[in-house]
Amino acid sequence: MRAYLVINFGKLGKSKIASAPSTLVELFEQLDRKATHQILRPVQAEALVGLDQQCDDRDIILKVSTGSGKTLVGLVYGEMIRRRYPGEPVLYLCPTNQLVEQVLSTAGKIGITAESFKSGQHAHQGFEGKSILVCTYEKLFNARNIFDSRGLIPSGIILDDIHSGVDRIRQKYTVSIPDDAYLQIREIFREICESCDPPVWRDIQNNDPTARFEVPYWLWVPQIPTVEKIIDNFREENEILFSFSNISRYLEQARLCISGVGAELSMAVPATEENMAFHSAKHRLFMSASIKDGAFLIKDLGCGEAALHRIIEPASDRGAGERMILPVSLIDPSLRKSDVGRLCSQLSSLTNVVVLTSSFAQAEVWSEFGAEIKAGSEIDEAVERLTNSSSNNFFVFTQRFDGVDLPDDACRILVVDGIPTGDRICDQIDIERQKNSYGSNMRIVNRLEQALGRSVRSSADYSAVLLVGSDLGSFIGRKDVNELLESHTREQIDLGKALADQVKAVSKKSTDAISEAISALLDRNEEWKEAYRERMSSVVQYKRVSNQLTEAEKVAIAERKAWISSKARNHHASSSILQNAIDSLQLHDSQKADLMQKMASSLSHFEKSKAALVYRAAFNLNSLLPRPPQMPDRKYLKASEQAIAFRDVLQAFINPNAAISRVLEIKAKLAYSGSAELVEQGLQELGDFLGASSSRPEKETGRGPDVLWVFDNSTFCIEAKSEKTSPISKSDAEQLLMSRSWCVETAKLDEESIATIFATNVNKYDRSEDVSFGPLVLNEHLLMKMIDALIGFINGIHFDGPLFMDISKLSSGLQSEGLTSREILAHMRKLGS
Numbered sequence: 056m057r058a059y060l061v062i063n064f065g066k067l068g069k070s071k072i073a074s075a076p077s078t079l080v081e082l083f084e085q086l087d088r089k090a091t092h093q094i095l096r097p098v099q100a101e102a103l104v105g106l107d108q109q110c111d112d113r114d115i116i117l118k119v120s121t122g123s124g125k126t127l128v129g130l131v132y133g134e135m136i137r138r139r140y141p142g143e144p145v146l147y148l149c150p151t152n153q154l155v156e157q158v159l160s161t162a163g164k165i166g167i168t169a170e171s172f173k174s175g176q177h178a179h180q181g182f183e184g185k186s187i188l189v190c191t192y193e194k195l196f197n198a199r200n201i202f203d204s205r206g207l208i209p210s211g212i213i214l215d216d217i218h219s220g221v222d223r224i225r226q227k228y229t230v231s232i233p234d235d236a237y238l239q240i241r242e243i244f245r246e247i248c249e250s251c252d253p254p255v256w257r258d259i260q261n262n263d264p265t266a267r268f269e270v271p272y273w274l275w276v277p278q279i280p281t282v283e284k285i286i287d288n289f290r291e292e293n294e295i296l297f298s299f300s301n302i303s304r305y306l307e308q309a310r311l312c313i314s315g316v317g318a319e320l321s322m323a324v325p326a327t328e329e330n331m332a333f334h335s336a337k338h339r340l341f342m343s344a345s346i347k348d349g350a351f352l353i354k355d356l357g358c359g360e361a362a363l364h365r366i367i368e369p370a371s372d373r374g375a376g377e378r379m380i381l382p383v384s385l386i387d388p389s390l391r392k393s394d395v396g397r398l399c400s401q402l403s404s405l406t407n408v409v410v411l412t413s414s415f416a417q418a419e420v421w422s423e424f425g426a427e428i429k430a431g432s433e434i435d436e437a438v439e440r441l442t443n444s445s446s447n448n449f450f451v452f453t454q455r456f457d458g459v460d461l462p463d464d465a466c467r468i469l470v471v472d473g474i475p476t477g478d479r480i481c482d483q484i485d486i487e488r489q490k491n492s493y494g495s496n497m498r499i500v501n502r503l504e505q506a507l508g509r510s511v512r513s514s515a516d517y518s519a520v521l522l523v524g525s526d527l528g529s530f531i532g533r534k535d536v537n538e539l540l541e542s543h544t545r546e547q548i549d550l551g552k553a554l555a556d557q558v559k560a561v562s563k564k565s566t567d568a569i570s571e572a573i574s575a576l577l578d579r580n581e582e583w584k585e586a587y588r589e590r591m592s593s594v595v596q597y598k599r600v601s602n603q604l605t606e607a608e609k610v611a612i613a614e615r616k617a618w619i620s621s622k623a624r625n626h627h628a629s630s631s632i633l634q635n636a637i638d639s640l641q642l643h644d645s646q647k648a649d650l651m652q653k654m655a656s657s658l659s660h661f662e663k664s665k666a667a668l669v670y671r672a673a674f675n676l677n678s679l680l681p682r683p684p685q686m687p688d689r690k691y692l693k694a695s696e697q698a699i700a701f702r703d704v705l706q707a708f709i710n711p712n713a714a715i716s717r718v719l720e721i722k723a724k725l726a727y728s729g730s731a732e733l734v735e736q737g738l739q740e741l742g743d744f745l746g747a748s749s750s751r752p753e754k755e756t757g758r759g760p761d762v763l764w765v766f767d768n769s770t771f772c773i774e775a776k777s778e779k780t781s782p783i784s785k786s787d788a789e790q791l792l793m794s795r796s797w798c799v800e801t802a803k804l805d806e807e808s809i810a811t812i813f814a815t816n817v818n819k820y821d822r823s824e825d826v827s828f829g830p831l832v833l834n835e836h837l838l839m840k841m842i843d844a845l846i847g848f849i850n851g852i853h854f855d856g857p858l859f860m861d862i863s864k865l866s867s868g869l870q871s872e873g874l875t876s877r878e879i880l881a882h883m884r885k886l887g888s
Contacts, residue, residue, distance in 0.1 A: 532713020
């Protein structure tokens with residue numbers, strides 16, 4: 056036989072794959088680890104044992120606090136999957152490239168082979184299952200992803216920081232309309248949508264970024280071909296190239312949302328089931344630091360509901376690091392943002408300070424105190440500067456409440472300014488429409504928890520977190536919201552408040568108290584550290600009730616099932632699924648209205664008259680929806696006794712400061728020199744707070760007064776003329792008289808109880824005969840006096856037992872502070888007097 060001395064045929068056989076051990080802990084012990092990763096933390100060991108118990112399940116949910124080492128856990132799990140399924144890719148998804156690099160670094164330290172996409176190169180080792188492939192969510196979910204184009208089906212996908220990741224996924228099922236196309240589309244829909252909400256469209260035409268409108272289905276569907284033609288002219292732009300194909304097949308189910316500065320198309324339920332790499336993966340591990348409600352996992356990602364019955368939550372996980380959370384407006388409602396800005400500017404000479412905001416307008420306020428505004432790709436450069444220096448950096452980041460790691464000296468003081476909203480126009484519309492509903496509150500809490508985790512990234516890390524803004528203060532001050540926070544977050548907020556209150560009792564000045572508290576943290580004061588450890592050790596972790604889903608999760612199941620039926624054009628089944636959810640679940644009115652308008656959209660494909668009735672019923676529940684055609688006027692009911700209604704308002708808050716924060720949030724809208732739309736909104740909200748049945752009939756129905764307050768014994772018919780500087784004219788007077796007639800003839804209110812009121816600083820008129828009916832003037836000065844009296848009243852409340860329960864005390868207090876309907880009227884002057 057001939058000898059082949061040069062060729063070694065043994066090397067040409069298939070490369071041997073490392074065998075998969077029986078447990079994940081055993082696999083970890085086999086890895087060639089660096090000295091810094093020799094021993095598993097208790098949290099990590101518990102997590103790995105929990106994963107072993109679910110090793111055959113397709114969908115698994117792991118909840119582990121930030122900094123507790125979940126990256127290592129995810130990598131070990133991914134390595135086990137890689138060994139169990141030789142030759143098949145395993146993906147590890149991260150929200151940002153910064154986190155991709157961190158995962159690769161951790162993999163190298165524990166002896167796991169991992170790689171990422173390099174510029175202009177394919178990850179061949181990862182494609183062939185020879186290493187774990189680490190990449191961003193965008194890489195998998197963009198409309199031209201390499202996995203689907205190559206037919207690659209992973210054996211496993213690890214989805215890290217899934218609360219951040221799902222926002223990235225939603226973005227890939229959202230198309231931001233290019234600027235030139237936006238102007239064309241805006242003009243098309245102005246003509247046909249303006250009658251639905253004239254004030255909003257006036258603001259959109261004035262390029263107001265806060266003016267937003269969702270085009271209703273009956274106006275959107277006929278215009279789809281026109282919009283497609285416009286978008287087709289921009290198909291080579293990245294936003295269209297990498298997103299539009301994800302939604303283009305189902306545009307009749309898409310949402311077109313238009314603001315004063317842009318427009319977008321988005322899917323209410325992203326079609327993630329059509330991403331074959333994601334949908335067909337054998338195993339999917341969803342990891343997050345906070346999963347109190349898994350509705351987004353079901354609705355957006357199609358996660359099996361069974362996974363929510365067996366979430367892995369290690370008992371030894373007590374939350375990572377040390378956070379001193381100081382809710383500024385709950386500590387002292389009179390503190391202004393400028394006070395905090397000056398304080399942060401001073402502190403930045405000692406340590407790095409980072410502010411997180413929802414908008415550029417908010418960010419500009421901080422720039423007045425020396426903060427550098429960073430957005431988009433500029434944030435990565437700022438993070439690098441923070442990482443390389445421990446002080447003299449003061450940055451404000453816009454719309455980045457997640458996906459940014461600021462460990463150790465990179466950020467010792469974090470500021471969250473205002474309620475965190477989503478990036479998309481539709482997110483901002485939903486927050487406004489569904490305000491105070493469980494679903495909306497949960498989404499905001501999730502974003503807030505993500506924001507709070509930016510500056511504490513390990514068990515040894517520490518940071519002070521300032522929560523700024525009366526809106527954020529009143530939000531976390533609500534009892535229902537407080538209960539949604541993670542247990543350790545709630546305890547940290549309570550501890551921060553108690554600390555600042557204690558220091559304030561000595562220093563008497565709130566900013567000094569906050570500064571002293573932060574100094575104790577930065578100086579590593581032993582008494583502070585001991586108090587923190589003691590408080591955190593007593594925290595009882597939230598545990599889901601076994602085998603029970605939340606109402607929001609049940610809604611999510613219905614929405615995903617309805618979507619699957621709708622995309623197959625089985626609109627009968629879709630509407631039936633939504634009807635069943637509406638009938639069977641205990642929902643907030645705004646959530647029910649949301650399902651009803653989706654049901655109406657399905658019905659419109661085969662029963663238009665019924666669709667119109669369902670949509671009108673939805674509008675009756677939530678008048679922030681676009682007005683339907685020929686909408687019958689709302690019937691305005693008399694309020695219950697004012698003191699009782701006022702008591703019900705106050706009981707929504709955990710303490711007086713939270714209620715005061717809400718009043719200050721309203722006050723900020725009532726500057727007559729500002730937006731007229733905002734003043735009307737503030738007047739409505741003030742009426743609600745005072746215990747009236749408060750509404751905006753002209754906005755809701757197209758007729759009636761701008762604002763209507765209905766008390767038990769009087770009605771305020773208000774025309775807002777806050778922007779007016781010239782005398783009240785004949786047309787102004789006629790408008791108020793018409794609104795009064797509407798109150799009598801349409802709203803069926805008692806004519807004798809109606810007070811006609813101009814909300815204006817103007818006290819002159821053109822002709823006396825025009826105002827002979829005696830309209831009153833609610834000027835800005837009187838409004839501010841009312842609000843100050845309201846704040847003083849709440850501050851002065853003393854109580855035993857449950858908060859704000861004494862009706863007689865509230866009733867006498869409202870009267871003595873001049874806040875009853877009669878007292879308010881008595882303080883108004885007749886126009887011209």
